[in-house]
Amino acid sequence: MRHTISVLVENKFGVLSRVSGLFSGRGYNIESLSVGETIDPQISLMTIVTGGDDWVIEQITKQLNKLIDVIKITDMTELDHVEREMVLIKVTPRQQDKAEVLNLTEIFRGRIVDSSQRTYTIEITGDEKKIEAFVELMKPMGIKEFVRTGKVAIAREGVKKKQ
Amino acid sequence: MKISGAEIIVECLKREGVRHIFGYPGGVVLNIFDLLYDEKDLQLILTRHEQGAVHAADGYARATGRPGVVLVTSGPGATNTVTGIATASMDSVPLVVFSGQVPTLLIGNDAFQEADIVGITRPCTKYNYLAKDVKDLSRIIKEAFHIATTGRPGPVLIDLPKDVTGSKTEFTWPEIDIRSYNPTYEGNKWMITQAAHLIAKSKKSVIISGGGVIISGASKEIRELAEHTDIPVTMTLMGLGSFPGTHHLSLGMPGMHGTYYANKAIQESDLIIAVGMRFDDRVTGKVDAFAPHAKIVHIDIDPTSIRKNVRVDVPIVGDVKRVLTVLNKVLKEEVKEQWEEVRRAWLKQIDAWKAERPMTYTYSNEVIKPQFVVEKIYEITKGDAIITTEVGQNQMWTAQFYKFDKPRTLLSSGGLGTMGYGFPAAIGAQLAFPNKLVIDIAGDGSIQMNIQELATAVINKLPVKVAILNNRYLGMVRQWQELFYQERYSHTKLDESVPDFVKIAEAYNAVGLRATKPSEVEPVLKEAFKTKKPVFMDFIVDWKEKVYPMVPPGAPIDQMMFEEPEKKPEKKLKVVK
Ligand SMILES: Cc1ncc(C[n+]2csc(CCOP(=O)(O)OP(=O)(O)O)c2C)c(N)n1
Numbered sequence: 001m002r003h004t005i006s007v008l009v010e011n012k013f014g015v016l017s018r019v020s021g022l023f024s025g026r027g028y029n030i031e032s033l034s035v036g037e038t039i040d041p042q043i044s045l046m047t048i049v050t051g052g053d054d055w056v057i058e059q060i061t062k063q064l065n066k067l068i069d070v071i072k073i074t075d076m077t078e079l080d081h082v083e084r085e086m087v088l089i090k091v092t093p094r095q096q097d098k099a100e101v102l103n104l105t106e107i108f109r110g111r112i113v114d115s116s117q118r119t120y121t122i123e124i125t126g127d128e129k130k131i132e133a134f135v136e137l138m139k140p141m142g143i144k145e146f147v148r149t150g151k152v153a154i155a156r157e158g159v160k161k162k163q
Numbered sequence: 164m165k166i167s168g169a170e171i172i173v174e175c176l177k178r179e180g181v182r183h184i185f186g187y188p189g190g191v192v193l194n195i196f197d198l199l200y201d202e203k204d205l206q207l208i209l210t211r212h213e214q215g216a217v218h219a220a221d222g223y224a225r226a227t228g229r230p231g232v233v234l235v236t237s238g239p240g241a242t243n244t245v246t247g248i249a250t251a252s253m254d255s256v257p258l259v260v261f262s263g264q265v266p267t268l269l270i271g272n273d274a275f276q277e278a279d280i281v282g283i284t285r286p287c288t289k290y291n292y293l294a295k296d297v298k299d300l301s302r303i304i305k306e307a308f309h310i311a312t313t314g315r316p317g318p319v320l321i322d323l324p325k326d327v328t329g330s331k332t333e334f335t336w337p338e339i340d341i342r343s344y345n346p347t348y349e350g351n352k353w354m355i356t357q358a359a360h361l362i363a364k365s366k367k368s369v370i371i372s373g374g375g376v377i378i379s380g381a382s383k384e385i386r387e388l389a390e391h392t393d394i395p396v397t398m399t400l401m402g403l404g405s406f407p408g409t410h411h412l413s414l415g416m417p418g419m420h421g422t423y424y425a426n427k428a429i430q431e432s433d434l435i436i437a438v439g440m441r442f443d444d445r446v447t448g449k450v451d452a453f454a455p456h457a458k459i460v461h462i463d464i465d466p467t468s469i470r471k472n473v474r475v476d477v478p479i480v481g482d483v484k485r486v487l488t489v490l491n492k493v494l495k496e497e498v499k500e501q502w503e504e505v506r507r508a509w510l511k512q513i514d515a516w517k518a519e520r521p522m523t524y525t526y527s528n529e530v531i532k533p534q535f536v537v538e539k540i541y542e543i544t545k546g547d548a549i550i551t552t553e554v555g556q557n558q559m560w561t562a563q564f565y566k567f568d569k570p571r572t573l574l575s576s577g578g579l580g581t582m583g584y585g586f587p588a589a590i591g592a593q594l595a596f597p598n599k600l601v602i603d604i605a606g607d608g609s610i611q612m613n614i615q616e617l618a619t620a621v622i623n624k625l626p627v628k629v630a631i632l633n634n635r636y637l638g639m640v641r642q643w644q645e646l647f648y649q650e651r652y653s654h655t656k657l658d659e660s661v662p663d664f665v666k667i668a669e670a671y672n673a674v675g676l677r678a679t680k681p682s683e684v685e686p687v688l689k690e691a692f693k694t695k696k697p698v699f700m701d702f703i704v705d706w707k708e709k710v711y712p713m714v715p716p717g718a719p720i721d722q723m724m725f726e727e728p729e730k731k732p733e734k735k736l737k738v739v740k
Contacts, residue, residue, distance in 0.1 A: 009343075010343060014281065014285070014293075017282070017285065018285060021285055021286055025286050055470065058470060059467065059470075059471060062466045062467040063467050065466070066465070066466070066467055068289070068290045068310060068341065068343060068344050069343055070343055071342060071343040
């Protein structure tokens with residue numbers, strides 16, 4: 001099963017290679033990985049999407065925990081959480097498809113962030129399902145380039161019902 | 164007052180209680196070497212190869228329990244340490260390795276003798292540092308010793324650019340606090356109670372005692388557990404000495420070359436209490452078929468060791484000594500059981516297995532059996548020695564035929580299986596214990612991997628003894644070729660290429676002795692043991708001898724091969740030279 005794991009690490013050089021080296025050295029797969037500073041510039045947050053059965057995920061979590069620079073690990077998959085990813089897609093639609101591209105972008109709450117005579121660059125944010133659906137719809141329009149950020153995730157806070 | 168990075172290093176080492184460093188000089192570490200020239204309290208042992216330096220530091224650490232320290236130069240000096248570091252890492256040995264590095268400004272430029280040693284050693288160190296600022300140096304060193312020696316110990320490397328050791332700063336000895344590093348020492352009480360109840364219910368338990376018991380200093384506690392509950396104990400290669408090999412509850416070593424009765428007991432058991440061990444594949448054999456009827460209690464300080472290879476019913480993360488102390492207390496106070504009655508049938512069964520297939524070999528009057536040499540070493544030393552081994556048959560025969568009663572008396576590369584480990588490790592151990600008898604039980608292949616360290620032993624008056632079980636083959640590999648590759652001895656026959664070890668010893672101004680007949684074994688050993696110099700003993704042994712029992716790779720551990728009964732009389736052995 002696929003898991004999204006948040007890893008709080010010391011923001012030092014070499015930490016990324018310690019983490020990625022752990023995955024490659026032990027034959028675990030990284031599907032996506034995104035890193036950024038947290039509010040505290042001494043700490044970074046990595047969001048890693050990986051796959052494996054329970055044994056593998058247990059090992060991955062323990063091995064990550066064992067790394068000296070890792071402060072905290074949260075397996076988001078076990079929590080109620082929000083996941084987002086952003087993609088930028090450059091399409092080259094035929095003249096007669098242009099309206100459809102704009103239309104779909106609108107429906108998916110995307111934005112056109114750049115355009116030229118022959119291309120549109122669309123920014124789209126969402127969870128995996130939404131992005132996959134959009135990409136499917138864009139394929140016939142002629143995708144020229146495609147980049148994605150990798151997933152980021154955050155836990156939901158419980159909302160108390162009013163009495 | 165401002166002092167240089169090099170001075171800071173020396174000061175920090177003293178504060179860490181370091182007395183000996185193993186090392187080798189080079190351009191970028193000259194700042195430090197220059198200081199050591201006048202240093203009285205900190206002695207550098209110059210080895211003849213950086214790999215030798217790391218293994219020597221490792222032997223020193225395993226024999227004493229204190230961290231070993233290494234100092235080498237950049238580039239090739241640093242890369243030569245890699246095998247030693249990986250060896251220490253696999254066997255959880257605390258080391259602090261200082262490597263020189265090119266000046267900070269040149270890093271990344273492919274400068275002369277530059278190697279990215281931090282990158283290279285990342286997967287085989289517990290942690291490593293590139294010290295980029297002299298102001299960080301004392302904190303880094305303090306952290307390095309802390310990380311190397313706490314939790315599950317391991318090697319830590321500090322890379323030192325030349326300008327960092329040259330520039331000056333105010334010395335401080337900081338308090339350290341690594342927020343992301345907090346090993347678990349106390350075991351979960353509830354889990355420990357669960358374990359106690361399983362022990363009380365079980366009828367056929369086995370304790371597997373590993374290297375963690377030695378590292379944690381828990382020999383007393385493991386013995387208390389075994390004796391209180393009447394549970395037999397098998398010791399992994401790394402665990403030999405954690406529980407007395409001569410104890411009536413000892414089953415010897417389990418696994419690929421383990422005893423029949425240890426493997427039988429594991430396979431038939433209803434409860435395994437695994438302590439400070441990590442279920443290496445050499446112990447488990449075919450994992451799916453390992454201990455099929457047993458529940459497993461696993462105690463280890465490293466959570467990643469638990470449920471890595473085998474299923475575990477009661478995982479207990481913590482320091483072995485502390486966990487066992489609590490477990491013993493719970494067993495004595497909360498669980499009332501007449502252990503002897505509970506175990507009587509099981510211990511009888513084990514005695515039957517011991518009688519059925521004891522650990523033996525076929526003695527010969529004509530040719531020296533390697534096992535005979537090991538037995539004689541044990542007999543003469545009465546077990547009062549530090550034994551190191553190389554890797555291969557020599558290592559397995561030592562594990563099988565020498566009875567280790569005390570912790571830290573066997574130093575052997577278990578996890579990585581590094582040929583060339585034993586001799587420098589013996590030198591390190593001898594330095595730590597100048598009055599002890601230190602013996603490397605070696606093969607003729609392995610000894611040649613770090614034979615240059617004989618110079619180190621001689622010049623430092625470290626009278627280590629090397630017993631070479633000379634079979635003129637890379638014996639263990641030859642054994643596999645004989646058994647599984649139709650006797651096609653591809654590149655394992657050393658034969659006439661094996662040098663004259665007696666002459667080699669003499670060339671280095673050590674002592675060389677040789678035995679070619681069984682009757683010469685004891686006199687040679689006795690002569691060697693009373694010699695105050697390093698000695699190479701060349702035992703010309705039966706090259707056909709194999710290590711038995713043997714579990715074929717990938718088979719369950721109770722599918723063991725045993726020595727074939729002799730059909731035709733042994734061919735006369737051709738003795739080299
Ligand atoms: C550095 C290294 N290279 C290769 C091996 C693989 N290997 C394991 S045992 C062995 C043979 C060892 O021969 P020798 O030292 O003569 O010992 P024997 O088995 O004959 O006792 C080899 C080559 C190893 N363990 N270590």
